[in-house]
Amino acid sequence: MNQGLSIVTMLLLSASPAIKAVDNDAAFLSYPTYDGDDLELTVDSKGTHWRLWSPAAEAVRLMIYPTDRNTAATDTIDMTRSERGTWVASVPEQLYGRYYTFSVLDKGKWLAETPGVWAKAVGTNGERAAIIDFTTTDPEGWSKDKGPKIGNINDAVIYEMHHRDFSLHPSSGIVHKGKFLALTEPSTKSPQGDRTGIDHLKELGVTHVHILPSYDYNSVDEANLPANTYNWGYDPINYNAPEGSYSTDPANPATRVTEMKEMVKSLHDNGIGVIMDVVYNHTANNDDSNFSLTAPGYYYRHRPDGSYSDASGCGNETASERQQMRDYIINSVKYWAKEYHIDGFRFDLMAIHDIETMNEVIAALKEINPDIFVYGEGWTAGDSPLPVEQRALKENVAKMPQIAVFSDDIRDAVKGHYSDASDRGFATGKPGLEETVKIGIVAATDHPQIDYSKGNNSKFAYAASPTQIINYVSCHDDLMLTDKLRKSMPDATDAERQRAARLAQTIVLTSQGTPFIFAGEEIFRDKKGVHNSYNSPDSINAIDWNLKHDNAAQFEYYKELIKLRKEHPAFRMTTTEQVRKHLKFDNINEPNLISYSLTDHANGDEWKEIKLVFNGSDEAREVKIPKGDWTVIAEDGQINSEGLGKAKGGKMTVAPRSALILAMTK
Numbered sequence: 009m010n011q012g013l014s015i016v017t018m019l020l021l022s023a024s025p026a027i028k029a030v031d032n033d034a035a036f037l038s039y040p041t042y043d044g045d046d047l048e049l050t051v052d053s054k055g056t057h058w059r060l061w062s063p064a065a066e067a068v069r070l071m072i073y074p075t076d077r078n079t080a081a082t083d084t085i086d087m088t089r090s091e092r093g094t095w096v097a098s099v100p101e102q103l104y105g106r107y108y109t110f111s112v113l114d115k116g117k118w119l120a121e122t123p124g125v126w127a128k129a130v131g132t133n134g135e136r137a138a139i140i141d142f143t144t145t146d147p148e149g150w151s152k153d154k155g156p157k158i159g160n161i162n163d164a165v166i167y168e169m170h171h172r173d174f175s176l177h178p179s180s181g182i183v184h185k186g187k188f189l190a191l192t193e194p195s196t197k198s199p200q201g202d203r204t205g206i207d208h209l210k211e212l213g214v215t216h217v218h219i220l221p222s223y224d225y226n227s228v229d230e231a232n233l234p235a236n237t238y239n240w241g242y243d244p245i246n247y248n249a250p251e252g253s254y255s256t257d258p259a260n261p262a263t264r265v266t267e268m269k270e271m272v273k274s275l276h277d278n279g280i281g282v283i284m285d286v287v288y289n290h291t292a293n294n295d296d297s298n299f300s301l302t303a304p305g306y307y308y309r310h311r312p313d314g315s316y317s318d319a320s321g322c323g324n325e326t327a328s329e330r331q332q333m334r335d336y337i338i339n340s341v342k343y344w345a346k347e348y349h350i351d352g353f354r355f356d357l358m359a360i361h362d363i364e365t366m367n368e369v370i371a372a373l374k375e376i377n378p379d380i381f382v383y384g385e386g387w388t389a390g391d392s393p394l395p396v397e398q399r400a401l402k403e404n405v406a407k408m409p410q411i412a413v414f415s416d417d418i419r420d421a422v423k424g425h426y427s428d429a430s431d432r433g434f435a436t437g438k439p440g441l442e443e444t445v446k447i448g449i450v451a452a453t454d455h456p457q458i459d460y461s462k463g464n465n466s467k468f469a470y471a472a473s474p475t476q477i478i479n480y481v482s483c484h485d486d487l488m489l490t491d492k493l494r495k496s497m498p499d500a501t502d503a504e505r506q507r508a509a510r511l512a513q514t515i516v517l518t519s520q521g522t523p524f525i526f527a528g529e530e531i532f533r534d535k536k537g538v539h540n541s542y543n544s545p546d547s548i549n550a551i552d553w554n555l556k557h558d559n560a561a562q563f564e565y566y567k568e569l570i571k572l573r574k575e576h577p578a579f580r581m582t583t584t585e586q587v588r589k590h591l592k593f594d595n596i597n598e599p600n601l602i603s604y605s606l607t608d609h610a611n612g613d614e615w616k617e618i619k620l621v622f623n624g625s626d627e628a629r630e631v632k633i634p635k636g637d638w639t640v641i642a643e644d645g646q647i648n649s650e651g652l653g654k655a656k657g658g659k660m661t662v663a664p665r666s667a668l669i670l671a672m673t674k
């Protein structure tokens with residue numbers, strides 16, 4: 009969720025004195041914390057055991073149920089106070105198939121029932137936690153399942169998608185529309201015979217799918233799936249169980265677990281990694297959240313008057329600096345990595361979390377799988393009591409060496425400002441953004457030819473290495489690329505807009521850093537101009553796969569562009585020193601024109617030199633290319649990683665709104 013603060017606001021926030029930590033939260037520091045791995049539920053040969061962390065509770069009850077909802081408890085057990093703020097209960101039977109909730113006595117009042125904060129399986133709408141045998145949820149071959157090996161995060165090409173967007177449209181040819189299982193169906197086709205589903209992803213060549221929130225969230229009623237309610241899912245309920253509406257049977261707690269694992273395995277079997285969007289920064293509810301019902305107040309930050317502070321813009325913000333919350337985030341991502349073999353995490357509004365937490369998150373994940381990576385939104389959606397210098401902000405990313413942040417620099421400079429629909433960018437002919445695009449090209453690293461004072465969003469080289477940057481021009485938030493081009497180029501044809509899209513994505517896919525595209529851009533999908541489609545109907549959000557036929561040339565361009573990137577390590581340098589040494593800008597001070605070279609077999613590339621010229625204007629421009637035997641890789645809106653033809657250098661014309669890419673192959 010990008011409520012994407014403008015940089016002006018960000019600078020104002022940065023300039024304001026750090027707000028003091030809230031005094032009325034100090035009592036929470038005295039709470040004992042519990043870091044054992046048996047929180048809430050364990051089942052072993054001796055029976056079923058519960059341990060709830062609730063240090064201030066006056067008493068805690070455990071209710072056992074026969075079904076996931078609408079039934080009376082078969083047992084109510086008074087839990088016993090135990091070590092480090094926890095309460096325990098045990099029964100000698102393995103209660104597989106049953107459900108449970110907790111209720112906490114707080115200041116003389118019994119709070120509403122909650123499945124706790126560590127429910128790993130839940131029934132309909134996540135109301136009750138379920139006791140299931142996880143060993144029965146593994147698909148065949150799960151123990152050998154592995155995601156793709158990648159050397160560095162910038163070897164990835166990330167494809168961001170929502171389950172319903174991807175498969176819901178009738179043209180997808182997919183049976184399990186809007187479900188985890190959609191990504192397990194091979195050989196699906198559009199009415200015109202184009203590949204859809206997982207085959208489409210393979211054909212496109214992306215390395216990782218980034219799925220929008222897929223833990224159990226609030227706003228889709230799992231008891232009424234025929235209503236076809238749509239939501240992005242940035243309203244967390246149960247962080248450690250999959251969302252029920254993406255399963256074929258939300259009432260069966262094992263189904264969502266198994267089907268999500270089948271999705272992961274299917275993607276892995278096809279060489280594609282899975283990145284999960286995680287939203288630990290806030291919860292859907294305030295006083296009624298599972299956090300509030302188990303340890304009232306503890307998990308949130310507050311204002312001096314005791315009200316919820318709201319850096320998420322969604323009514324509350326969590327407090328990662330408190331030990332039990334920090335451990336919660338770390339243990340939760342570890343759980344997804346181990347139980348579901350998740351290959352990466354995208355942290356929503358990451359700057360609500362503190363730097364130390366994020367560093368501990370990545371360290372814990374790398375111990376499980378060195379190929380795992382983490383990136384996030386390096387901003388908040390509102391002010392926070394957490395001091396600016398402690399926030400996991402974009403501007404603080406150098407203090408988090410193994411974490412990457414989205415570059416709003418390249419995003420806004422290439423296509424125009426995210427919140428001003430008609431604003432144009434470098435690729436659509438607006439002058440004056442060249443230096444900010446260059447900041448994107450070097451992945452915000454310290455480069456001697458860049459004047460950061462001319463940057464639109466950031467005024468300094470904030471990344472310590474190119475592996476700290478995610479480059480993109482469009483995502484689920486704000487106007488996606490097609491809609492942005494339609495609104496900012498109202499008099500153009502779609503063919504002209506597609507040229508602009510090709511140029512924009514060529515800049516993204518050839519820049520240092522990690523490229524990220526939004527599902528369906530490659531076939532020029534749109535969202536009918538809706539900029540915040542978080543709860544828009546499927547008619548707005550579902551990708552119409554007929555477009556793959558209509559825009560076949562656009563798809564081919566994206567595919568070839570991705571291939572070019574994957575074949576050439578020159579686009580994937582890993583250190584600032586390499587970029588400084590091998591990336592050289594040509595001295596062109598003309599609007600909407602950038603020219604640079606990747607030199608001397610950069611990062612071990614087989615090609616000696618790659619020359620890239622971007623012309624964002626609507627006129628042909630002439631550039632001087634050193635004489636030599638060049639292979640033309642991209643020209644006039646066409647691209648072929650094997651070469652479109654030959655060129656001798658000298659004066660060359662760069663067609664309007666296009667990239668010229670030349671390779672000195674030896």
Ligand code: CA
Pocket residue numbers: 133134224225226227228230245251252253
């Ligand atoms: Ca749900």
